[in-house]
Every structure is written in C-alpha cells, then in structure tokens.
Amino acid sequence: MRTADRRIALGLYRTGPTRHLLEGALEQGVTDLDTAFNYHHFASHRALAAIADDLLAVFTISTKVGYFPDGHDLDPARLRVAVERSAEELGRTPDTVLLHNPESSVDGFATACATLLEMREAGLCRNWGLSTWDPRPLLDADWEIPRPDVAMVRAGLTVSAGILSAVDELVDRARIAELWGMAPFAGNADDSIWQTVDTSTFLASGQQCSPLQAGVAAAFAIPEVTRLAVGTSRVEHLAEAVDGSRLEVNTETVTVYRALLRERATVSAGAPSRKDQ
Template sequence: MRGADTRVVLGLHRSRHERRLLTGALDLGVTALDTSTNYLGFRSHRILARTAGDLLPKFTVSTKVGYFPGRNGGEHCLDPVRLHAAVEQAAEELGREPDLVFLHNPEHSLREGAPHGRDVLAQACTALDDAAAKGLCAAWGVASWDPSPLLNLIDPTAPRPSVLMVRAGLLVGVGTLDAADALIKAWDLGDSAVWGMSPFGGSASAPVWARIDPRVFLRDSSRLSRVQAAFQAAYHLPRVDSVAVGTDEPAHLGELVDTLTGEVEERTIQEYRRLLRDRSQGQPA
C-alpha cells in the first residue's frame, strides 16, 4: 500500500460505487473521496454507507449540496433552510460528518437571480458556514462548473469558502480559467485551497486525446502517456493543488497517480493560455 497523497481525489460522478474501487484507491494511497447528494440518482451516500461503510473512515470525504430530487429527476435550489437540511441528511446517510461540503454549482440558480443574486449567494454561503460551525461538516467550499456568473455576486462581508473546485485541464476555455483565477483572488485562496475537476472533459478515451499530444507541456515526456500528460497539465490550468477524477477502474487510477512525479514546463502553460486568449479575442495566433 502506498503512502497517502491527497493530490488525487477519487470522484464518484458516473461511478458504480463498487467496493473494489475504494479498496483499490486505498492501496494506491488515494485517500480523498468526492461525491454529491445527487450522484447515482440521489443514492450515492446510502450506497457508500451500505457497500463500504467500514472503509469511509479511511478517507477524507467531500460531498455537495444544491440539487434536490424533483419531478424531472432533479432541481437546483439555494434556499438556506434546504441547504442546511441537506448537510444534515448527508451526515446521516453517510454515517459520519463529511470532511468538506461544497455548494454545488451555485451559478445554476444565480443566472436569473439579478438583482438579488448577491444576497442569495451570501445566504447560501452563510447556511453552509453555520452547518460547519454546528459540526455537521468539518469545512465547506464552492464547486462551480461555470464560475463566470459568480464574479459580480461576491459579498465581501459574507463567509468565505475554505475550498474552491473548478474545471481544470486542456479542454477548459480561457473565460473559465480567467474566472477561476478571479474567484481565487476574490476569496483570497491559496493553491492548496483550490481543486480541479473533469481533467479530461468527460472521458480520457475521447478522440481528442488521440489527436493531440499533451506531452509537449512536460519537461520530460519520455515515460508518460498522452493521458498521463493531460492529467499532469490539469494541475496548472488553472493552478490547483488537487484534482478530482472519476473512474471505475483501479488500474486507470493507478496510471494517474503515477503522473505525480512529472514536471510541467510552466512557460509552455503560459504560452498556451496566451494562445487561448488571443483566439477568444479573434487575434491571429
């Protein structure tokens, strides 16, 4: 069994929640587990507790609140009472208090929230801050698929998240990268308080990874595969300390863990971001 390394977080989005995956993760030293109230048809917490309740104390467990069962499968809501109750329910269903609870995609309900979006976001953050103060979770954060709508809604007097989770990797647009950087600055978060997610844009087997060679971003590309190089680059687009990645295969997870000794060429990363920005502005590369 390898030593614990929290730079890789096992994400359970689209996962079958099989026990062998969790035992395999522990063998690889992956001791951070990320799920959500709405994963696996709103059954993720209960399935985890039933199939691997004895393993959960060996993980730091993060989950997310913001989506609730509805007529069409699910609805998003930032009502503080419902959010607080969702944190309570998460702890009850998991059989333990989560180490971290994310406010899940708050932009989903804030796109139409003007002119009261700032108040809505502040109240939602306060609800999670209160839940942490009451011991229902150890800490709280914000997980945002599209952070751009949040930039003008931050109330400096409202509680600040401990962790921000955003999309990361070579398939993330420059607008999302810049918005993530702006949020990190606004909330005064260091690199260790920022997580990346969806490093392959949904699938490591997508055709795009056969058409491009992400090893150009590495200082030494001789020993890593294209998928491994793409995963390593995700830690720098934007700069994050941990990356949540989903898989049902421990072997694939092990392949990603093996990338952590690689080094990215920072100048190439910055040049790539410049090219993305030029393209978004219609400038010639």
C-alpha cells in the same frame, strides 16, 4: 507547486462505487472521495455506506449540496437538511461540503455561503466551499461572502480561456484558501482526441508517460490546483492518473499556452469578455 502536494480524488459523478474500486483506490494511495447529495439519484451516500462503511473512516470525503429532486435551490433550510442527511447516510461527518454549482442560483449565493460557514462552525463539516462548473455568472453579481476553505473548478486542456480567467478572478475576489480541480478530460478520457494531441509537450523534458498521464499533469497546472477529481470505474485508470500526478510540468509552456488561449479568445470575441467561447 511540488508534485508531493498534489492529490488524486476518486470522483463518483458517473461512477457507481464498488468495494473493489474503493479498495483499489486505497492500494494506490488515493484517500480522497468526491461525491454529492444528488449523485446516482440521491443514493450515492447510502451506496457508499452500504458497501464500505468500514472503509469510509480512512477516506477524506467531499460532498456537494444544492440540487434536489425538484431542481437547484440554495435555500438555507434545505441546505442544512441536505448536509445533515448526508452525514446520517454516510455514517460520519463529511470532511468538506461544497455549494453545488451556485452559478445556477446566483441570487441566493451569499446567503448560502454564510449558511455553510455556520454549519462548519456547528461541526456539521470540517471545511466548506463551492464547486462551480462555470463561475462567470457569479462574477456578474454583487456579493460579499466569508472566505471559503476551498473551491472546486474545471481543470485541464479542455477548459476555455473565459472560464480560466473567471476562476482566477473568483479566487482573488472570494479569497479562496485552496483550489481543487475536476473533469480533466471533460468526462471522456477515452476520446480519440487524447491519442492525437501531444499532451507531453506540457511536461518537463525526459519523462516517459501515456497521453492520459500527461493530461492529468497538465490539469494540475491549468489552473494550479492541489487536488484533482478523476472519475473512473477501473482501478488501472486510477493508478495511471496517480502516476500522472507525479510528473513535472513545464511551467513556461503552461504560461505560453494560457497566453495563447487569451489571445485567441480576444480575437474570436472582437474584444476582451468573460463570455468568450
């Protein structure tokens, strides 16, 4: 995958949107926003519109539905209301709507997928898909679904062999058109481990970068994704991530790394299993 095909998205899971942050994102060429119906106590969409309604048309916005004040639910009627309310609160139609952690309600997965497809065809979103933290429970169920436009999964050096293998299987089984990544640093890019692990070993030689930049580059390759959601409240951090997306990855190193992960998982479990680590 060419570096020109990679995009950084500003993730708003832990980050409350500010005008300064959104303007800074645009200055860095970041035009993707990732949010959800339930973020920030179900107020993320309203907050975005309140501080930057004049900017939202410039962004490509992905949001997620599936969580409600009383818990997780993939009931079609509730999903439809959540998508309609999301558009109303944003003041525009979201570009992509994702099922939020469908592994939490596996029994309703296939019906929910069909519902989001219907919403796309009705013009309530341009694309539909799913966002999964751990797809392994989905693979234990019997389902057939329409082809999702996109799936968002965990990416980077903190992802276990079991989840990476499950992502590969999900992509094949659901015939997913495009794969996005999230949580490249497991939610903590300031953890001291990123200063002690030499992430530059995953890069093609001759490139100078920070550990964060190398970690971002690796996340685009583990697994291979075209967009990576990065959560931050600092424009400087976002700019560093953008620079990381432009670095070339050593594909041979990535291949060896994934093989070692699988081998270690097999040894730890005693036999191949989706439930490793």
